[in-house]
Amino acid sequence: MTNDDNSVVQLTAVRKEYSDSVALDGVSLGIAAGEAVAVMGPSGSGKSTLLNLVAGLDRPTSGSIVVNGEDLGDLTEKGLALFRRRRVGMIFQFFNLLDDLSALDNVALAAQLTGTSAAKARTRALELLDELGIAGRRNLHPAQLSGGERQRVAVARALMNRPALLLADEPTGALDSRSGEQVMDLLLDLNQIGQTLLLVTHDERLAKQCATRVIHVVDGRIASTSDLEHTP
Numbered sequence: 255m256t257n258d259d260n261s262v263v264q265l266t267a268v269r270k271e272y273s274d275s276v277a278l279d280g281v282s283l284g285i286a287a288g289e290a291v292a293v294m295g296p297s298g299s300g301k302s303t304l305l306n307l308v309a310g311l312d313r314p315t316s317g318s319i320v321v322n323g324e325d326l327g328d329l330t331e332k333g334l335a336l337f338r339r340r341r342v343g344m345i346f347q348f349f350n351l352l353d354d355l356s357a358l359d360n361v362a363l364a365a366q367l368t369g370t371s372a373a374k375a376r377t378r379a380l381e382l383l384d385e386l387g388i389a390g391r392r393n394l395h396p397a398q399l400s401g402g403e404r405q406r407v408a409v410a411r412a413l414m415n416r417p418a419l420l421l422a423d424e425p426t427g428a429l430d431s432r433s434g435e436q437v438m439d440l441l442l443d444l445n446q447i448g449q450t451l452l453l454v455t456h457d458e459r460l461a462k463q464c465a466t467r468v469i470h471v472v473d474g475r476i477a478s479t480s481d482l483e484h485t486p
């Protein structure tokens with residue numbers, strides 16, 4: 255599902271205004287398949303806005319966003335909802351799991367929403383939980399899991415539909431340093447087997463460990479970009 259030019263994300267002159275502020279002010283950015291791009295910057299600089307636009311959770315005021323060959327501006331609301339379910343996986347700081355569902359059902363639901371049968375969805379969900387080392391916790395509810403386990407469930411959910419792009423907004427922000435490191439290792443492993451990654455983080459170490467490129471956003475603009483050498 256990648257394009258001829260190998261580009262997974264292309265933002266061109268993206269601007270996002272809210273009623274009383276400008277969150278993004280002319281952002282252009284390309285991400286190729288297999289890259290891991292970390293976005294850093296002060297609080298309020300527009301990082302989450304950027305991620306939410308790429309995820310199709312919101313629309314820009316102007317400029318274009320193409321993800322996996324689809325120009326999000328061409329999609330209807332329904333098309334955008336399908337895009338969110340099928341093409342991108344998203345991980346949040348506070349996990350955003352459903353409290354009333356088991357770990358397994360939280361993960362399986364992501365595929366059921368795209369029309370996969372419950373039995374098939376549960377089979378794949380169990381495989382993913384197993385790969386992430388938490389299959390033994392599958393019948394527990396989020397409240398019964400540690401923060402690190404919850405985030406691994408959220409990663410499994412995000413991977414359910416084999417997304418072209420994995421988006422993570424402060425994925426270690428609510429975790430103790432040990433669990434944060436485990437999630438960080440997980441993201442690194444996923445990128446090393448080819449998963450394209452766009453992640454927002456305050457954590458310089460996470461950025462350096464996971465990312466092939468770090469983008470610094472200040473006041474809604476890309477202030478600088480640095481490429482990182484990786485020695486696996």
Ligand SMILES: Nc1ncnc2c1ncn2[C@@H]1O[C@H](COP(=O)(O)OP(=O)(O)O)[C@@H](O)[C@H]1O
Pocket residue numbers: 272273275276277295296297298299300301302303304
């Ligand atoms: N839904 C919203 N309505 C109004 N203003 C918003 C909204 N979301 C973000 N903003 C504003 O946009 C700017 C960027 O926010 P955000 O993208 O959340 O920054 P960051 O994630 O870097 O902390 C801030 O000034 C914030 O107050």
Ligand SMILES: [Mg+2]
Pocket residue numbers: 301302303
């Ligand atoms: Mg944010």
